[in-house]
Structures are given as C-alpha cells and as structure tokens.
Amino acid sequence: MRLLLVEDDPRIAEPTVLALREAGYAVTWEQSGPGGLEAGMLGDYPLIVLDVMLPGMDGFEIARRLRGGGVESAVLFLTARGELGDRVQGLDLGGDAYLVKPFAMPELLATLRALSRRERGQSAPNAAFAGGRGRLDTVARTVSWDGQEVAVTGREYSLVEALALAPERWFTREDLLDRVWGPEFGGEPRIVDVYIRYLRRKLAPEAVTSERGRGYRVEK
Numbered sequence: 544m545r546l547l548l549v550e551d552d553p554r555i556a557e558p559t560v561l562a563l564r565e566a567g568y569a570v571t572w573e574q575s576g577p578g579g580l581e582a583g584m585l586g587d588y589p590l591i592v593l594d595v596m597l598p599g600m601d602g603f604e605i606a607r608r609l610r611g612g613g614v615e616s617a618v619l620f621l622t623a624r625g626e627l628g629d630r631v632q633g634l635d636l637g638g639d640a641y642l643v644k645p646f647a648m649p650e651l652l653a654t655l656r657a658l659s660r661r662e663r664g665q666s667a668p669n670a671a672f673a674g675g676r677g678r679l680d681t682v683a684r685t686v687s688w689d690g691q692e693v694a695v696t697g698r699e700y701s702l703v704e705a706l707a708l709a710p711e712r713w714f715t716r717e718d719l720l721d722r723v724w725g726p727e728f729g730g731e732p733r734i735v736d737v738y739i740r741y742l743r744r745k746l747a748p749e750a751v752t753s754e755r756g757r758g759y760r761v762e763k
Contacts, residue, residue, distance in 0.1 A: 544659065544701065545569045545722065547588040549579030549605065550621065551597050555644070559592075562648050567684075567697025568655075569725040576600025583609050588616050590655060595622035595633070603636055610637035617658040621646065656684075672707040672761040673750055679707045688746045695745060698723065702738050706751065706761045715758040735759075 546568040550556040556572055563570045571586060573579040576599040583591055583605065591609075595602035606618055620633045623644040633641055640654050670679040678687045686693050686703050695703065705722045706714065716735045720728055723735075739751050739759060753759050 544590065544704070545571070545586070545588045545725075546590040546592065546655070547571050547573065547579070547582055547586060547616075548592045549573045549576070549583075549597065549602065550592070550594045551575065552594075559648070559651070562652070563655075564725065565697065566652055567701040569701065569721070569723050571725055574598075576602070576605055580605045580608055583614055583616065584612055590619070590658060591616045592619045592621050592651075592655075593638075595620060603632060606633065606636045606638055619654060619658060621651070670704075670707045670710075672710050672763065673747075674762060677703075677707065677746060677750055677761070679703060681708075686746070688750070693745050695742075699738060699741055699745070702735075703742060706759065710761050710763040713754070713757040713760050719759065 544567070546563060548556060548560060548563070548570055550559065550572070551574045556574070560570050560572050568590075571582055571588070573582050576597040579593065579597065580600060582588075593602045593605060597605075602620060602622065606620075609616070609618070617640075618638045620638045620641045621644065622641075639658055642651060642654060669681065671677065672679070676689050679685075680687075681704065684697075684700050686695050686700060701723045702719065705719060714722075716732045719735045720732060724730075739753070742751055751759055751761055
C-alpha cells in the first residue's frame, strides 16, 4: 500500500520509513509543508502520516487543503503537540487518528492497520485471481492458494496486492517498483523479478504471468 509520510525531522523520519517499508508499505517521504501538500494532492495515497509542526505550512493547514481539494486519504497526525485542543482541531479538520511523539513503532503500525481496515471496508475486502485459485484478503493482508493460506512477507503481500487488484493489467518493473517499493527506491530494478520468483515458488509457477516487453500480470 502506498503511504505518504510528511515529517521534517530525519531522526524520526528515517527509522520510521525503514520500519514502514519493512512492513510492506511503499513510502514517499516529504520534509516540508508545501512538498507534503503537493504530494498529497497528486499522489493518490490511501494513507498519509502527517506531522503538525512543519516548515512552510503546518500539518493542520495541509489537512484542511487536502480535504478542501477532495482528497479522501486516511490522515494520521503524528506530532509532539498532544493537548486536547490540538487533537480536537486535527480531527475536526479531517484527520482520522492522532499519535503523540514519542511513539512506539508497533503502535504506529497497529494504527495504520486499523486505518487500512476502515478504508478498505468501503470496498470489497477480498480479491480472487488465477481463476479463483488465488485469493487475497486485504483486511487481514493474507494470501491463499487452492484454499490454503500461504505465508508471505509484507513486501510479497504488497506485490500480490498490486497485481491482484488489477487482474489482466500488465505491470512493468517500473510500475511495480513505484507501487511496492516506492518512488524513492534507488536499488536494482530487477529486485522485482526476484520477488516474482519468490511468489511463484510459494504459490505456483502459473500464479504470475510474464511477457517480454509487457511485464507481469495475474489472470482473473
């Protein structure tokens, strides 16, 4: 799942980005208020983690403008300002949850899972692919094949999700890198091929189709 983190303090942001990516999120990190607003308006992120005290524009103003612009992403305020008035203001401006710094990483991840369940509850929580042999539970973030749940990592789940929620669509390596690893990923693009091999071993060779010049897809 794509996630936008707007946080100006690298001491907080860098370990948070690492933990989120390990959990399977495709994270974009912005360090200023205007940059966060632009990314939030244009990036189609289901989840936005938003600091309040930011250079150029505070998080409350970002949230107000996002909601005014029709952005319906779930917004989690992440800030040192924990007074009741601040929490009420943030929620009234369209925020969905509030965590006060310093926070525990498991608490952040659990809050994001809860927001994901809430967002996904507005649409079908499950997806079938490969003629129904493969099934995806987007609430529990699990994958099954031929009726048996298969143990996958967070990154593997995100890759299956990207493919299974758009069956029959061809995805290039660049498409999948952007959706699963995030636009800031600077590693080797063929990491996508490696993870596709992992999935084929865990599910079945026919679970993911590939074609030179077109990329990867799953069948309906």
